[in-house]
Amino acid sequence: MLNPDQWVPAEVHKTPPSIMKLSLPKRIRALVKLHDTPLMVVDKRVLIEEYARFKRLLPRVDLYYAIKANPHPDIIKAFRDLGGAFDVASEGEMRHVLAQGVKPQRIIFANTVKRPEALEFARKARVNFVTFDSEPELYKIAKHHPGCRVLARLKVSNLGSIVELSLKFGADYDQIVPMMAKAKGLGLRPEGVSFHVGSQCTNFENYQRALEVTANIMKGAVERGLPFKIVDIGGCFPIKHFKSDTISLDTFASKLRRELDRLYPKDVQIIAEPGRALSGPAGMLICRVVGRSIRNNKNYYYLDDGVYGDFSGIVFDHCKYEFRTLVKTQKYASILAGPTCDSFDTISLNEDLPELDVGSVVYVPSIGAYSCASAVVFNGIPPAKVIVV
Numbered sequence: 001m002l003n004p005d006q007w008v009p010a011e012v013h014k015t016p017p018s019i020m021k022l023s024l025p026k027r028i029r030a031l032v033k034l035h036d037t038p039l040m041v042v043d044k045r046v047l048i049e050e051y052a053r054f055k056r057l058l059p060r061v062d063l064y065y066a067i068k069a070n071p072h073p074d075i076i077k078a079f080r081d082l083g084g085a086f087d088v089a090s091e092g093e094m095r096h097v098l099a100q101g102v103k104p105q106r107i108i109f110a111n112t113v114k115r116p117e118a119l120e121f122a123r124k125a126r127v128n129f130v131t132f133d134s135e136p137e138l139y140k141i142a143k144h145h146p147g148c149r150v151l152a153r154l155k156v157s158n159l160g161s162i163v164e165l166s167l168k169f170g171a172d173y174d175q176i177v178p179m180m181a182k183a184k185g186l187g188l189r190p191e192g193v194s195f196h197v198g199s200q201c202t203n204f205e206n207y208q209r210a211l212e213v214t215a216n217i218m219k220g221a222v223e224r225g226l227p228f229k230i231v232d233i234g235g236c237f238p239i240k241h242f243k244s245d246t247i248s249l250d251t252f253a254s255k256l257r258r259e260l261d262r263l264y265p266k267d268v269q270i271i272a273e274p275g276r277a278l279s280g281p282a283g284m285l286i287c288r289v290v291g292r293s294i295r296n297n298k299n300y301y302y303l304d305d306g307v308y309g310d311f312s313g314i315v316f317d318h319c320k321y322e323f324r325t326l327v328k329t330q331k332y333a334s335i336l337a338g339p340t341c342d343s344f345d346t347i348s349l350n351e352d353l354p355e356l357d358v359g360s361v362v363y364v365p366s367i368g369a370y371s372c373a374s375a376v377v378f379n380g381i382p383p384a385k386v387i388v389v
């Protein structure tokens, strides 16, 4: 949600950066004292590290941060200052990114189904780079944004990925070159292909297959005299939520590098649209216990944030999180629930947690993506304040 009420800009929240140098328990206590809970703390240092890690592991790939993952203005500014570009899904996101001082040339409007008004806005704002996956969309783009650069979105396997991104979007392999020709015929500028292998993808085969199919499309396009300048390998790179998670971008970046170099000449630009991989690891959510009871022999803890708020990723992103506390005593089977009057607002039915009291802190690392972005006010309970420090 583009909800400015949630975002507290650095100049307003006035968190001394020295807080981030404290040990984790001290840092959490200091942040709670300063800001209360629930609080989403995005660590700017981690944003910068993740961006640098991506560039180090995939030097050939230009990054378009998918702001849907977390649109806090200070995150956008951090990536803007690192030379990053941005993936937006709507007129609202476009306006928001432009308002952070991003040049229109550094934006891709990567929703394959766009409102005509949004295309008109893009044209006027000189955001001249969009995706499509059907002929009717091409007619719409040609009408409302004549001459625009377009990428055709290919449907690819999302096997094993946590969030399916090919159910609703993507054209079949054999439709792509004819649609690129159609785009050219309509006065648009077809430049290549985009695909998404499914968010939180841990199956390298999805990338492998998608890259091979796209390379065949490239040959077909070139044979028909169509330009082929860009491959957009989408977002979907996995992040670690649990200490025990082993898979991450590091585990398959070398294979990805090799395949990109094997399949695509150097003059083909490779871009990516990572969301969670850039902002996820930087976010930590700090909550407090606001109520407790014992039900069915389990400790039942009510937190001040829930699935309508910053744990919305449990519903929309199929996400599982690691819940941590500042207490190091014996653990018991526990249930975590959110603060609204709705039974659906249950965060976890089975967590091993120490004995907690009203006021105890529960915090969650690596929850910076698809959390505050999809949180709403329900029962009059606002989601966490979001700060970037």
Ligand SMILES: Cc1ncc(COP(=O)(O)O)c(C=O)c1O
Binding pocket: 066, 069, 087, 110, 111, 165, 196, 198, 199, 200, 234, 235, 236, 237, 273, 274, 275, 276, 277, 369
């Ligand atoms: C068009 C598009 N780009 C980028 C992303 C970002 O995906 P992720 O956060 O998994 O990197 C998504 C996710 O839904 C998407 O739909």
